[in-house]
Amino acid sequence: MPPELKIASADAHSVERRGDDLWVELGGTGDYTDIGTQGENEIVEALKATPWEDVVAQRFAAQNPWLYKIITDRGRSLFLDFLPLHKGGHFLDVGSGWGQVALPLARIGHAFCLDVSLGRLDILRQIARQENAKLYYACGNYRTFPFAEQQFDLVIFNGSLEWIALGNPTISIREAQATALAKTLRLLKPGGIVYVGIENAMGLKYLLGAPDDHTGIPHLTFLDEPEAAALCAKVQGGQPLRAKTWSLNEYQALIEGAGLEILEIYGCFPDYKLIRSMVPLPAVNSFLAETGLPYPEHSGTDGAELSFNHLLGPIYRLLAKNGVAQHFCPSCAVIAKKPQ
Numbered sequence: 426m427p428p429e430l431k432i433a434s435a436d437a438h439s440v441e442r443r444g445d446d447l448w449v450e451l452g453g454t455g456d457y458t459d460i461g462t463q464g465e466n467e468i469v470e471a472l473k474a475t476p477w478e479d480v481v482a483q484r485f486a487a488q489n490p491w492l493y494k495i496i497t498d499r500g501r502s503l504f505l506d507f508l509p510l511h512k513g514g515h516f517l518d519v520g521s522g523w524g525q526v527a528l529p530l531a532r533i534g535h536a537f538c539l540d541v542s543l544g545r546l547d548i549l550r551q552i553a554r555q556e557n558a559k560l561y562y563a564c565g566n567y568r569t570f571p572f573a574e575q576q577f578d579l580v581i582f583n584g585s586l587e588w589i590a591l592g593n594p595t596i597s598i599r600e601a602q603a604t605a606l607a608k609t610l611r612l613l614k615p616g617g618i619v620y621v622g623i624e625n626a627m628g629l630k631y632l633l634g635a636p637d638d639h640t641g642i643p644h645l646t647f648l649d650e651p652e653a654a655a656l657c658a659k660v661q662g663g664q665p666l667r668a669k670t671w672s673l674n675e676y677q678a679l680i681e682g683a684g685l686e687i688l689e690i691y692g693c694f695p696d697y698k699l700i701r702s703m704v705p706l707p708a709v710n711s712f713l714a715e716t717g718l719p720y721p722e723h724s725g726t727d728g729a730e731l732s733f734n735h736l737l738g739p740i741y742r743l744l745a746k747n748g749v750a751q752h753f754c755p756s757c758a759v760i761a762k763k764p765q
Contacts, residue, residue, distance in 0.1 A: 428515065428535040428561065430448050430537060430561060430563060430572075430576075431572065431573035431576045432448070432571050432572065432573055433571040433572065433573045433574070434573075435571075436571030437571070439451050439452070439571055440565075440570075440571060446559075446560070446561045446562055447546070447561075447562045447563075447564070448562070448563045448564070448565075449543070449563075449564045449565065450563070450564060450565025450566065450569065450570050450571075460492075462542075462544055464484075465542065465544030465545060465547070465548060466544060468480060468484065468548050469544065469547045469548055469551060471484075472548065472551035472552065472555070473551065476555060477551065477552045477555050477556075478497070481493060481496050481497065490728065491727050491728030494699065494728060495698055495699070496523045496525065498699045500698075500699040500700040500701060501525040501526065501583075501698065501699065501700075502525050502526050502529050503700040503703065504583070504620065504622060504697075504700060504703060504758055505526070505529055505530070507689075507691070507703060507758070507760065508579065508618060508620060508760065509618060510530075510533050510534070510578075510579065511533075511534070511578065512533060512534060513533075513534050513535070514533065514534035514535070514578035514579060515534060515535050515537065515576060515577050515578050515579075516530045516533075516534055516535065516536050516537065516577065516578065516579040516580075516581070517537045517539060517572075517577045517579070517580045517581065517612070518530065518536060518537070518538050518539065518581045518583070519539050519567050519580065519581060519582050519585045519586075519589075520539070520540060520567075520582070520583070520584065520585030520588065521538035521539060521540050521545075521546075521549060522540070522545065522549075522584075523545075523548070523549065523552070524538070524549045524552050524553065524560070526581060526583055527549070527553075527560055528552070528553065528556055528558050528560075531553070531558040531559055531560055532558065534578070535561065536558075536560050536561065537560075537561045537562075537563060537577075538560050538561065538562050538563070539563045539564075539565070539567060539570065540562075540563075540564060541564070541565065541566055541591070541592075542564070543564045546562045546564055549562070550562065566591075566592050567585075567589060567605055567608070568589065568593065568601065568604055568605055568608065572612050574611045574612055575611070575612070575613065575614050575615070576612060576614070577612050577613055577614065577617060578613075578614055578617050578618065579613075579617060579618045579619070579620065580609045580612060580613060580617070580618075580619045580620075581619075581620045582605075582619070582620065582621045582622070582623070583620065583621075583622040583697070584622060584623065584697065584698065586602055586605065586606075586621055586623055587602075587623055587624070587639060587668040587669060587670050588639075588667065588668045589601050589602055589605045590602070590667070590668075590669075591667060594665065597650055598650060598666065598668065598669040599650060599669065599671075599679070602679060603679060603682060603683060606619070606679065606680060606682075606683035606685065607683045607684070609683070609685070610683050610684045610685055610763055613762075613763040614763070615763055615764070615765045616762060616763060616764075616765050617762065617763045618688075618760060618761070618762050618763075619680075619685060619760075619761050619762070619763075620758065620759070620760055621676070621680070621758070621759040621761075622693070622697035622698075622756070622757075622758045623670055623676070623697060623756065623757065623758075623759075624638055624646070624670045624696065624697070624725065624755065624756050624757075625670070625672065625673060625752075625753070625754050625755060625756055625757050626646040626647055626670045626671050626672050626675070627646075627647060627672040627673070627752055627753055628646070628753060628754060628755040628756065629737060629740060629741065629744075629753040629755070630722050630731060630733075630737065630755055631643075631644075631646040631647065631755075632647065632753070633733055633736065633737075634733070635722075635724055635725075635731055636724055636725075636726050637670075637725075637726075638670075638724075638725030638726055639667065639668035639669075639670075640657055640660075640661070640666070640667075640668070641726045642656060642657060642660050642661070644656075645657070646670055647672075650666070650669055653666055653669060654666040672752065673690065673706070673751070673752055673754075673757055674752075676690075676757065676759055677690070677759075680759060680761050681761075684763075684764075685761040685762065685763060686761055686762050686763075686764055687759060687760070687761045688760045688761060688762055689705060689706075689759075689760045690705075690706045690757055690758070690759050690760075691703040691704055691705055691706065691757060691758040691759075691760075692704045692706060692709045692712075692751060692754030692755075692756075692757055693754065693755070693756040693757060693758050694719045694720050694754070694755065694756075695719075695720040695721065695722045695723060695755060696722070696723075696725065696755045696756040697756035697757070697758055698725070698756070700758075701719070701720050702719055702720070703758055704754075706751045706757075707751070709745075709750050709751040709754060710744075710745040710748055710749075710750045710751060711745070712745075713741040713742065713744070713745040713750045714742055714745035714746065714750075717737075717738030717739065717741055717742050718734060718737045718738035718741060721734050722734060722737060722755055741753070
């Protein structure tokens with residue numbers, strides 16, 4: 426028997442079940458795609474006859490090498506080694522994308538993939554078929570999808586919490602994130618785990634002028650939300666601010682404010698997208714005092730190596746000598762749990 430995705434009975438009418446592995450939110454709002462609807466449809470057709478590694482290489486290796494690296498790099502799921510996963514668990518991957526996290530999870534337990542794009546889920550279905558991995562799919566917006574409570578052992582926001590406000594312009598991004606985390610508390614079983622992988626708004630590279638990963642605008646991450654929105658509108662012709670990141674202390678306040686108990690915070694180098702080292706926050710100063718710049722850092726918008734990498738090592742060492750380097754990691758990973 427396949428596992429059952431539990432839907433809140435009061436809102437069961439807002440979800441349509443399609444087969445034994447897909448639930449679709451009717452009228453769900455929000456959109457996100459890195460290749461467009463036509464591109465998704467073309468890839469689905471190609472995957473029916475061609476190995477997914479070949480399709481991805483043909484499409485992106487030369488034309489979009491940064492996306493290609495994000496899709497194929499094994500560091501994307503390295504954080505799973507740091508989580509207390511148990512065999513047969515129920516895992517929800519919010520913003521499952523190309524399946525870099527869901528596929529390894531499916532070898533441990535039951536992996537549920539939530540994405541706002543049905544086309545992206547169709548791609549993932551084809552990849553899972555080729556990988557002989559059984560996944561379960563939910564199409565909709567996390568904040569409105571009517572999941573029943575206390576059904577997941579793990580909820581993952583790997584590069585998705587910053588985007589969680591998509592589809593609801595009436596509240597601030599931070600309010601949407603707080604709402605999503607409060608919902609996560611309800612969805613987790615007692616003792617269940619939430620993982621958040623995300624950029625650090627006070628990351629040293631951003632303070633030195635690296636562009637924000639989500640808007641491409643430099644000197645934006647460390648602004649408060651109204652200031653960041655005003656800068657985005659000015660630079661991008663009135664476009665709204667669609668994503669926002671925060672500093673480590675702000676993440677801690679946001680997560681604990683939702684009633685979750687933080688177990689560990691890691692600094693991720695060179696970032697959470699392509700992890701090479703996850704360092705517990707209390708060890709970051711000694712780590713950077715010894716290594717300086719542990720790995721070349723890059724722009725999160727296109728993967729280009731930063732022109733000021735030669736400055737990062739000496740500054741990291743100085744920050745480490747002063748005992749404050751942990752606040753300036755490029756990305757962080759937070760592991761928290763629902764109290765028993």
